[in-house]
Structure formats: structure tokens, C-alpha cells
Amino acid sequence: MNTQRWHGHATRLALVGCTALALTATGPAAQAQPRDPARGTLAANDGWASYGTGTTGGATADADHVYTVTTWAEFKAALAAGGSAPKIIKVRGTIDAVSEGCAALAAPGYDFDAYLEKYAPEKWGLDTDLSAEPADSPEGLRRVSAANQDQTIKANVPANTTIIGVGKNAGFKGASLQIRAVDNVIVRNLTFESPIDCFPQWDPTDGSTGNWNSEYDTTVVYGSTHVWLDHNTFTDGTHPDSAAPTYFGMLYQQHDGELDIVRGADYVTASWNVFTEHDKTILIGNSDSESTAAGDRGHLKVTFHHNLFSKLVERAPRVRFGQVDSYNNHFVADSGYAYSYGIGKESQLVAEHNAFTLPTGVSAAKVLKRWNVSPVTAADNYVNGKPVDLIAVHNAELPGEAVPSGAGWKPTLRTKVDRAEAVPRIVNCSAGAGRLR
Numbered sequence: 001m002n003t004q005r006w007h008g009h010a011t012r013l014a015l016v017g018c019t020a021l022a023l024t025a026t027g028p029a030a031q032a033q034p035r036d037p038a039r040g041t042l043a044a045n046d047g048w049a050s051y052g053t054g055t056t057g058g059a060t061a062d063a064d065h066v067y068t069v070t071t072w073a074e075f076k077a078a079l080a081a082g083g084s085a086p087k088i089i090k091v092r093g094t095i096d097a098v099s100e101g102c103a104a105l106a107a108p109g110y111d112f113d114a115y116l117e118k119y120a121p122e123k124w125g126l127d128t129d130l131s132a133e134p135a136d137s138p139e140g141l142r143r144v145s146a147a148n149q150d151q152t153i154k155a156n157v158p159a160n161t162t163i164i165g166v167g168k169n170a171g172f173k174g175a176s177l178q179i180r181a182v183d184n185v186i187v188r189n190l191t192f193e194s195p196i197d198c199f200p201q202w203d204p205t206d207g208s209t210g211n212w213n214s215e216y217d218t219t220v221v222y223g224s225t226h227v228w229l230d231h232n233t234f235t236d237g238t239h240p241d242s243a244a245p246t247y248f249g250m251l252y253q254q255h256d257g258e259l260d261i262v263r264g265a266d267y268v269t270a271s272w273n274v275f276t277e278h279d280k281t282i283l284i285g286n287s288d289s290e291s292t293a294a295g296d297r298g299h300l301k302v303t304f305h306h307n308l309f310s311k312l313v314e315r316a317p318r319v320r321f322g323q324v325d326s327y328n329n330h331f332v333a334d335s336g337y338a339y340s341y342g343i344g345k346e347s348q349l350v351a352e353h354n355a356f357t358l359p360t361g362v363s364a365a366k367v368l369k370r371w372n373v374s375p376v377t378a379a380d381n382y383v384n385g386k387p388v389d390l391i392a393v394h395n396a397e398l399p400g401e402a403v404p405s406g407a408g409w410k411p412t413l414r415t416k417v418d419r420a421e422a423v424p425r426i427v428n429c430s431a432g433a434g435r436l437r
Contacts, residue, residue, distance in 0.1 A: 018429035037188070037436055038066075038088045038164045042228045045413050047269030047303025047325065055226040055269070057162035057186030061086040068166070072097045072175070076155055084159040084182070091190060092166045097153040097175040102198035105152060107144035110199075114138050119202050121248055126204045139201075146199045146215065153195055153216065154178050157185055165189035168434030173237070180222040188230045191433040192218045193237035194278065196254040202247075211250055217257040221265045223295075233274040233433040234258040240277055255279065257315070261302055261322075262286040264295040268302045274432035279313040285320025288345045288372070296321040297346065303413065304329055306423075308431040309340065314369070318342030324349050325411040328418050330427040331356045331367070339369035343376060348407045350377040355423040357384060364388050365397035375404040382420045 042055040049055040058065065065087040067078035078089045098105070115138040117123075119130065133139035153175055157163065159182040165171060171191030179185050197214035204210040218234055221227050236255060245252050258275055259282045261268055275281050285296050300322025309316040310332040317324065319342060331340050331354065341351055356367060364383045367390050368376065378390040395402045418426055430437075 038090055038162055040186075040188070042186070042269060043415060046415050047271065047305060047413050048267045048301040048323075049226050049228045049269035049303070050413055051226075051267045051301070053184075053226065055184055055186060055228045055267075056160075057184060057228070058086040058088040058160055059162065061088045061162075066090070068092055069095070071095060072099070079155055079157060079161070086160040087158075088162045088164070090164055090166050091170045091172070093169065094171050094173055094191070095175070096173045097155075097195070098149075098173075098198070102149075102196075105145055105148040105198055107141045107148065109136075110141040110145050111138070115142060115202075116247060119204070119248075121204060121210060124204060126208075126210055129203055129205045130201065142199050142201065146197075146201075149198050150215070156180060158182055160184045162186040162188070163190070165191070165433060171233070171433060175218075176216045177219045178222070179220060179224045179227055181224060183225045185224065185226070186228045186230070187219070187232060188228075189232065189433050189436040191233040191235070192258075193235060194218050194239070194255050194258060196239050197256070198254075200252065200254055209250065210248060212247070212253045214253050214256050217260045219259050221259070221261045221268055223263045223265055225266045227265070227268045229259070229268070229270045229273060231272045231431070231433060231436040234276070234278070234281075235274070236277045241279055253279075257281060257283050259283075259317075260286065261300060261317075262296075263292070264299045266299045266301050270302070270304050270307060272306045272427075272431045272435070274308045274310065275312060275316065276308070276310040277312075280318075281309070281312050281315045282317035283315060284317050284322050284324060285344065285347075288320065293321065293345070300324070303411075305414070306418075306427050306431060308332070308427050312337070312340075314338040314340075315342055316340045318344060318369075318371070319347040319349050320344035321346045322348065323407075323409055325414070326351045327353045327411075327414065328420075328423050328427070329354045330424045330431075333358050333362060335359065337362060337366065340367045341369065341376070343368060343370050343372065343374050343403060345372040345374065347372070347374040347376075348409055349374075350407050350409070350411055351381065351390070352377065352379045353381070353417055353420045353423070355382045355420055355427075356388075357424065363393070363397060364390060365394045368394045368403055370398075370401045370403050373404065375406045375408060377405070377407040380420050382423070385421065387420075
């Protein structure tokens with residue numbers, strides 16, 4: 001018999017495989033939990049989003065500010081209604097932000113074959129980017145098409161909002177959720193299929209051979225505070241990078257990130273989510289430049305706990321500046337694995353009590369990737385069922401990229417911390433959309 005803590009209340013569980021039978025619920029927090037999960041709030045001490053005023057989203061919304069939506073138009077209208085008054089938006093079924101397809105967003109006259117013909121490296125070369133191309137050029141028409149998509153798929157989330165999926169099959173396809181310069185937002189129980197960039201840009205000057213660059217993160221937390229992301233699934237779904245074609249010898253990249261937390265955003269908790277089948281997954285702090293550093297220093301405080309990171313290439317997360325607490329997460333790698341934790345400029349990462357499942361031949365030294373010299377706290381982590389000192393093994397195999405130990409701070413905003421060796425089973429059984437208790 002195990003006792004686990006679910007968002008501030010203790011529940012005694014009898015576990016058989018991934019079947020959990022709730023036998024009893026004890027304590028005042030359990031008694032105070034609303035029956036409608038749409039009115040749930042983040043428990044005290046549950047990560048950085050619980051700091052200060054905490055995160056309640058639209059829990060206090062009156063009846064006039066509770067919406068159930070089934071289309072993209074209804075969802076955007078609900079977001080716009082009522083300003084920043086507390087609101088709850090219940091999502092029923094899968095909502096496609098680009099239901100009419102990419103062709104409906106293309107500017108008149110845009111032709112991808114003409115784009116490829118004009119900017120082929122053997123004709124255009126690799127020394128000049130496309131920024132000076134006129135409006136009637138293939139690049140100019142691509143820019144208009146991209147602006148159409150930007151306007152269509154981005155949805156701005158106001159303050160004091162809860163967005164929650166109804167049942168086990170709710171979510172968004174091709175949408176980009178923008179949580180910008182607001183406070184107090186909750187996003188729960190939704191499956192997000194990453195938006196594809198219908199009109200990626202070719203940049204001949206990106207690297208030695210040029211590259212395709214795409215836009216549109218699935219969720220962006222930009223300069224916002226008190227954001228709770230819980231029991232969601234983020235995936236490339238029907239458009240994996242493995243199925244993408246190549247043009248000019250480079251992958252035609254149509255995905256950006258699954259979650260970006262940038263531009264001085266603060267007090268974010270991501271719990272019990274699944275991040276899967278993606279390349280550049282989570283970015284915390286988007287630049288080393290001093291102009292952005294001034295707004296990021298002292299901010300970007302983020303907690304990740306009980307998330308499943310599966311079949312990812314990199315950035316789980318990549319961190320600049322922030323005090324990031326990552327505990328009780330399960331990382332499952334495959335043959336495309338590059339790294340999990342990206343250690344960036346002035347980052348202060350604490351990675352404890354996590355579990356890593358790596359394929360044969362992949363060293364635990366790859367878990368950490370040093371982009372800048374910043375200290376890390378990494379204690380009680382398990383790799384393939386055995387305790388491993390991630391910093392020691394990294395520094396032993398990659399002495400030229402040594403990582404200092406000791407992030408310089410100690411997390412205090414945690415609820416129950418599970419044993420690292422038990423994390424794979426706990427997380428695999430309970431993380432992701434459709435598993436909200």
C-alpha cells in the first residue's frame with residue numbers, strides 16, 4: 001500500500017500495474033477540493049507557481065464566465081470575453097486551429113515550387129539571406145502567408161483563466177497558446193499536437209550549408225507569472241520530424257518548441273505532463289544577449305515534477321538564468337537522444353530524485369549538456385534502475401566540458417518527494433492528459 005500526495009491532499013492507493021484504487025482521502029486539504037476539477041487550484045508549496053499569491057486561475061469564475069467550447073472560433077471568443085475577470089474554459093473534443101489546411105493560409109500567388117527554384121543554393125548561393133527580397137518575390141509571398149498563419153493559430157490567454165479538457169480526449173491541434181504578460185493561469189488535461197509551420201523560411205546563411213527555420217511554439221509563457229501546467233500531453237502527433245522531407249539537403253523543419261518560458265516569466269509549475277516525440281522541447285530563457293539578460297536575471301523560476309519526457313532529442317529543459325527545480329521526472333530516451341538538461345548562461349538548475357531510462361550504448365554522461373559554465377545540483381538520480389552521480393560521470397567522460405557542482409540554492413516548494421527508483425512506475429501510470437484525478 002502506497003500513500004501519495006495529489007495536489008495537496010493525501011490519498012491512500014492500492015496499486016496493481018497502472019490501476020490505482022483510491023481507498024481513503026484524509027486531511028483538510030482533501031476535504032476542501034472541489035468536485036469540479038475546473039475549479040481546482042494549485043496546492044500550497046507545489047512548486048514555484050505556489051509562491052506568493054499562488055495560482056488559482058479562474059477558480060472563482062461566476063456562471064457567466066464559464067464556457068464550454070468545441071471549435072477554434074468558440075475558444076478564441078471565450079478567451080476574449082470578459083477581459084481579465086476570472087474565467088473557466090472547458091474544452092470538449094479535439095479542436096483544430098488549422099482545420100482548412102495550410103493552403104487556406106497561403107497568400108495569392110505563393111508557390112512552394114517557385115520558392116525552391118529561386119533560392120536553391122546552386123543558384124542563390126549561401127552568402128546572402130532573404131531579408132531584402134521584395135513583397136512580390138517568393139520570399140515576400142511566404143512572409144505574407146506566414147503572417148496569415150500567425151494571426152490564425154495564436155491564441156492569447158488573459159489573466160485569471162483556467163483552460164481544462166473535459167474527459168480523456170480533449171485538446172488542440174496546430175494551436176499556439178500565448179500566455180503573455182499576465183498573471184494567474186492554469187492549463188490542465190489537454191493534449192496538444194504541436195503546430196506545424198506551413199511556411200518555414202530558408203536561411204542560406206544559417207550554418208555552413210543553410211537551414212530551414214520554423215516558428216510557433218505549442219505554449220509560450222512570455223513575461224507572465226503564476227502559471228500552472230498540469231496533466232497535459234505535448235506531442236508532434238501525426239507530423240513527426242522523422243516523416244519530414246529534406247530540401248536543399250536539410251530537414252524541412254516545421255516544428256519549434258513545445259514549451260517556452262521566456263522574457264522574465266516567473267513562478268511556473270509544470271506537473272504530471274507528458275512531453276513526447278519532439279526535438280527542441282522546452283526553452284527557459286531564450287537568449288544569452290545582455291539586452292534580454294537584464295530582464296531575465298532574478299526571474300525564470302520554474303518547477304518540473306512528475307513529468308514524463310519520452311522520445312525527445314533535447315531541451316528537457318534547456319535553461320538560462322532561472323532557478324529551475326526538476327525532481328521526480330522520468331526521462332525515456334531512444335536512438336535520437338542528444339541530451340536532457342541544457343546548462344546555459346547563469347542557470348541555477350537543481351535536478352534531484354529523477355529517473356532516466358537510456359538505451360544500450362547511450363552513456364549517462366549525455367544527460368547533461370554544458371552550453372555555459374554554470375553550477376548544477378544533481379543528487380539521487382537513477383539511470384536504468386541504478387543510482388548515478390550525473391555530474392561525476394559527465395565530467396569523467398567529458399573533462400573539457402566539466403560542470404561545477406552546487407547550484408547555490410535549495411528548493412523548498414515541494415510536496416511529497418517520491419523515491420527515485422519508484423518514479424518510472426508512478427509517472428508512467430499517472431502523467432499526461434486523460435489521467436487527471
